[in-house]
Amino acid sequence: MKKLVLAIIAATCFSAPVYAFDLNSMISAGSDALKAATLSDADVKAMASQARAELDKTNKVAPANSTYAKRLAKITKGLNSEDGTPLNFKVYLSPEINAFAMADGTVRVYSGLMDKMNDDEVRFVIGHEIGHVKLGHTKKAMQVAAATSAGRKAAAGSGSEVAAVLSKSEIGEFAQKLVNAQFSQSQESDADAYGLKFLKRNNYKLEAGPAALRKLAELSGGSDEKSMLSSHPAPGERAVALEKQIQKL
Numbered sequence: 001m002k003k004l005v006l007a008i009i010a011a012t013c014f015s016a017p018v019y020a021f022d023l024n025s026m027i028s029a030g031s032d033a034l035k036a037a038t039l040s041d042a043d044v045k046a047m048a049s050q051a052r053a054e055l056d057k058t059n060k061v062a063p064a065n066s067t068y069a070k071r072l073a074k075i076t077k078g079l080n081s082e083d084g085t086p087l088n089f090k091v092y093l094s095p096e097i098n099a100f101a102m103a104d105g106t107v108r109v110y111s112g113l114m115d116k117m118n119d120d121e122v123r124f125v126i127g128h129e130i131g132h133v134k135l136g137h138t139k140k141a142m143q144v145a146a147a148t149s150a151g152r153k154a155a156a157g158s159g160s161e162v163a164a165v166l167s168k169s170e171i172g173e174f175a176q177k178l179v180n181a182q183f184s185q186s187q188e189s190d191a192d193a194y195g196l197k198f199l200k201r202n203n204y205k206l207e208a209g210p211a212a213l214r215k216l217a218e219l220s221g222g223s224d225e226k227s228m229l230s231s232h233p234a235p236g237e238r239a240v241a242l243e244k245q246i247q248k249l
């Protein structure tokens with residue numbers, strides 16, 4: 001049972017610790033292709049839109065009149081844009097404890113996460129995910145995904161025009177890689193800090209940040225997790241770091 005929970009959490013960006021996707025080793029393994037897959041911001045947005053269309057098609061999107069969609073609309077009321085990018089929110093009906101954001105303003109929250117977290121905690125997760133976009137983490141993950149999905153083509157082809165190179169069959173694999181992207185320890189901490197500032201800027205409850213991370217620690221099995229994943233910060237440690245930051249804000 002615990003194994004199952006860990007497997008589910010392994011697939012999430014928000015919990016991020018886990019082993020599914022080692023960014024550094026993928027960067028070195030794909031480094032030749034990666035050089036060719038340098039993406040402009042316009043490329044990144046175009047690929048995000050392609051990936052969003054694919055993911056919205058392959059996941060069960062909660063209908064606008066459903067309890068989940070109504071709750072997310074309430075949670076995100078007034079959150080129209082971030083840093084000039086218009087935001088669009090949807091719920092995926094899935095037991096996974098997951099959420100992600102993309103460069104085109106796409107934010108998707110899984111119903112499994114909404115079942116476990118209160119409104120303010122969901123807001124922190126949204127701020128954290130937007131942080132990954134605004135701090136350039138998702139762009140980096142996208143370059144890795146592009147390099148490994150379409151590396152040879154991109155290398156042989158037109159350089160930055162990776163978006164045009166991805167075929168219909170590749171976009172599904174590419175989108176899946178993005179959703180499952182695991183970020184580094186420092187990227188997670190930076191996204192947490194961004195999430196906290198996001199709460200403050202929007203006059204939400206700051207304590208929701210550490211509270212969300214503590215819930216994650218519980219869900220991922222606490223100390224067991226840390227010993228398995230010693231190179232990554234346990235969510236409990238991230239909660240303590242955020243509590244220190246709250247005192248300074």
Ligand SMILES: [Zn+2]
Pocket residue numbers: 013014015016128132183188191
């Ligand atoms: Zn994260």
